Amino acid sequence: MTTADWISAFPGLNKLDPEITKSLIEASKVVHLPAGTRIFGPGQAPQAYLLVTAGRVRIQQTSDSGREIVLYRVSPGESCALTTACLMGFEDYQAEGIAETDVEAVTIPRATFDDLITRSPEFRKFVFTAFGVRITNLCRVIEDIAFSRIDVRLAQRLLELGGDRGRIEFTHQQMASELGTAREVISRQLNEFQRRGWIATSRGIIDIKQPQALRQLAAAP
Amino acid sequence: MTTADWISAFPGLNKLDPEITKSLIEASKVVHLPAGTRIFGPGQAPQAYLLVTAGRVRIQQTSDSGREIVLYRVSPGESCALTTACLMGFEDYQAEGIAETDVEAVTIPRATFDDLITRSPEFRKFVFTAFGVRITNLCRVIEDIAFSRIDVRLAQRLLELGGDRGRIEFTHQQMASELGTAREVISRQLNEFQRRGWIATSRGIIDIKQPQALRQLAAAP
DNA sequence: TAGAAGTATGTGACCAAGTCACATTACTAA
DNA sequence: TTAGTAATGTGACTTGGTCACATACTTCTA
Numbered sequence A, B: 001m002t003t004a005d006w007i008s009a010f011p012g013l014n015k016l017d018p019e020i021t022k023s024l025i026e027a028s029k030v031v032h033l034p035a036g037t038r039i040f041g042p043g044q045a046p047q048a049y050l051l052v053t054a055g056r057v058r059i060q061q062t063s064d065s066g067r068e069i070v071l072y073r074v075s076p077g078e079s080c081a082l083t084t085a086c087l088m089g090f091e092d093y094q095a096e097g098i099a100e101t102d103v104e105a106v107t108i109p110r111a112t113f114d115d116l117i118t119r120s121p122e123f124r125k126f127v128f129t130a131f132g133v134r135i136t137n138l139c140r141v142i143e144d145i146a147f148s149r150i151d152v153r154l155a156q157r158l159l160e161l162g163g164d165r166g167r168i169e170f171t172h173q174q175m176a177s178e179l180g181t182a183r184e185v186i187s188r189q190l191n192e193f194q195r196r197g198w199i200a201t202s203r204g205i206i207d208i209k210q211p212q213a214l215r216q217l218a219a220a221p
Numbered sequence C: 001t002a003g004a005a006g007t008a009t010g011t012g013a014c015c016a017a018g019t020c021a022c023a024t025t026a027c028t029a030a
Numbered sequence D: 001t002t003a004g005t006a007a008t009g010t011g012a013c014t015t016g017g018t019c020a021c022a023t024a025c026t027t028c029t030a
Helices: A005-009 A018-027 A081-087 A110-119 A121-147 A150-162 A172-179 A183-195 A211-218 B005-009 B018-027 B081-087 B110-119 B121-147 B150-162 B172-179 B183-195 B211-218
Strands: A029-033 A038-040 A048-054 A057-062 A068-074 A096-099 A103-109 A199-202 A205-208 B029-033 B038-040 B048-054 B057-062 B068-074 B096-099 B103-109 B199-202 B205-208
Touching: A005 A018, A005 A048, A018 A103, A018 A110, A018 A121, A038 A081, A048 A081, A048 A110, A057 B121, A068 A121, A068 A172, A068 B121, A081 A121, A081 B121, A103 A110, A110 A121, A110 B110, A110 B121, A121 B057, A121 B068, A121 B081, A121 B110, A121 B121, A150 A172, A150 A183, A150 A205, A150 A211, A172 A183, A183 A199, B005 B018, B005 B048, B018 B103, B018 B110, B018 B121, B038 B081, B048 B081, B048 B110, B068 B121, B068 B172, B081 B121, B103 B110, B110 B121, B150 B172, B150 B183, B150 B205, B150 B211, B172 B183, B183 B199
Parallel strands: none
Antiparallel strands: A029 A103, A038 A096, A048 A103, A057 A068, A057 A096, A199 A205, B029 B103, B038 B096, B048 B103, B057 B068, B057 B096, B199 B205
């Protein structure tokens, strides 16, 4: 089976030489990871280059004191810079990757990855661009944590996570981990949002009622 | 002139094939940048791969509100992941790189960089490891900002910047930019450190008097 | 189906850190 | 010497994080 369907999900991989594409498809293997799988983490290095085709992987970091913060997510059409870096020989990092939903991904063995890097400028660009996006993204996170108000950040994240249905199945503690803050802080902010009618909450659920109000807050200077 | 002295400053580049080393040296050019030079930034993409051989480059980010935070520094023996990413085609980032001291660096043209990536596994590993280090580093910054107390972070940074002489020629505002906080916060913390006899300060200068006291605070949980 | 245990959320008091406004103190260049 | 500028000091206030504990909802079990 060398169904190449998945490759169309990666804009950066569309312009590869047919030969390269062939190598890529032949060496790749589609894997399915159930929600909750720990894909990599301290003491658990990934064995292959990973391209997510369906589902979502959450990359997060836990501090010594046990508090967590979500660094970024890997969505379909993306790869994880951390696993790539690890694959290329740098293994000492603290973050961990967890399948947030059932995940379908394509794995490419290290040797093939190395071979493709050598042979294809387009593949190289794809990989380096992925690095660039992640680094830029982490810089953005730093800026947000350092300089943005918690209500603004919460509104942004609610909109990001809400999707079309506007329903987020997260506990307050999970939302706190999203933003690297404390549960009580989230509880208070959510209560305030609810008081204003922007959201409705019940145990483990947040429903967005007035996305435009959240958007306005999220866009605040 | 193809003095290859600089190459010994890069542990990752020591094991290259003689041929690769030759290419590297022939294509490289040593450049000198006076302190204060803006090496890259929004709207100012770097034109070549940059390896720092002497001096120090500061990578920082400025928020919309004008506040700054130092993301990391590039010291001799290191390269800048952001410029690399940029070089490989990803250009949209907000951070800027500034020569903090007079800087001596080796530049490698894009074409040569690309060629070396293709031909040398060791060079690839060097580049990818540099990415990994930076990403790990940024994750550490995120953790610090999100979870560490400002006095602990200040103590750490004072020790990092103090060097052997234990003198730091920074204004309070500059120290605030280091940690992404406000000048008043730094002033108060420094006053407290001074009150305890750990440091001495005068206009634009911080002298470390009791590094071990700072170390103890810096190691706090 | 009641009770118990576990998880999620609410709340007030308090502390840490960031903001604002303005005063004071050093340096620098006429 | 003296403006003028840059650096630092300070108090009042707001925001956000911490702590301790109360309350409410779910699920499991007897």
